[in-house]
Amino acid sequence: MSKGPGVQKMFDAIAGSYDLMNRVMTLGQDQRWRRFVVQKVLNPGAGWALDLATGTGDIAALTRKTYPHCRVLGADFSQNMLKEAKQRFAAMDIDWQACDANFLPYGDNSFESVSFGYLLRNVDDALAVLKEVHRVLKPGGRVVCLDTTPPRKNLWYPLVRFYFRFGIPFLGRLIAKDEAAYAYLTGSTMDFHSAEALAALFVEAGFEQVGYRRFMLGTIGIHWGHK
Numbered sequence: 001m002s003k004g005p006g007v008q009k010m011f012d013a014i015a016g017s018y019d020l021m022n023r024v025m026t027l028g029q030d031q032r033w034r035r036f037v038v039q040k041v042l043n044p045g046a047g048w049a050l051d052l053a054t055g056t057g058d059i060a061a062l063t064r065k066t067y068p069h070c071r072v073l074g075a076d077f078s079q080n081m082l083k084e085a086k087q088r089f090a091a092m093d094i095d096w097q098a099c100d101a102n103f104l105p106y107g108d109n110s111f112e113s114v115s116f117g118y119l120l121r122n123v124d125d126a127l128a129v130l131k132e133v134h135r136v137l138k139p140g141g142r143v144v145c146l147d148t149t150p151p152r153k154n155l156w157y158p159l160v161r162f163y164f165r166f167g168i169p170f171l172g173r174l175i176a177k178d179e180a181a182y183a184y185l186t187g188s189t190m191d192f193h194s195a196e197a198l199a200a201l202f203v204e205a206g207f208e209q210v211g212y213r214r215f216m217l218g219t220i221g222i223h224w225g226h227k
Contacts, residue, residue, distance in 0.1 A: 057085030
């Protein structure tokens with residue numbers, strides 16, 4: 001059974017509290033990670049930068065602010081998330097569009113850069129999505145991905161696992177009034193590819209110079225590569 005409809009419904013439901021939950025859940029670190037993503041995107045010049053799974057628009061807006069000469073397209077399959085993004089960044093020159101990352105409605109070699117946050121964990125086939133991203137990226141273009149990654153089994157593992165299993169769903173109930181959505185998000189993290197395995201998928205999709213860096217006790221991974 002496809003994750004798509006359920007994930008779409010879930011993100012539509014939590015759109016209003018999504019930003020606050022991200023700040024609290026990550027102890028305010030999520031903005032730092034987004035800045036790192038935009039730094040790794042490099043300058044798209046006067047070309048187009050695509051931010052997939054844009055959510056409420058943070059990475060798209062930061063890209064627009066950091067590289068003022070580029071055109072930015074923020075795309076998401078949750079209409080409620082896009083509505084929040086449009087309201088938050090109404091004063092910024094950003095294009096917003098609803099689309100499915102599995103079947104991108106863009107021509108080959110369309111974008112100087114493609115970024116996405118928390119996308120691959122929520123799709124059925126991460127490799128297929130990465131191949132779509134590779135298709136729409138121009139030769140020489142950069143892809144940058146922010147996502148959760150299963151914690152490594154080290155000294156911190158019991159604490160991290162406890163926080164994922166109980167802490168985040170509790171915050172979801174308290175702030176977003178949706179414990180089930182955040183229980184899903186933590187479960188999808190524990191079941192997701194390791195940072196090393198995800199890097200291998202980037203290579204399999206055709207990307208070169210693939211690298212990654214972990215954050216927050218190894219529970220966040222930022223991957224990048226070139227076409």
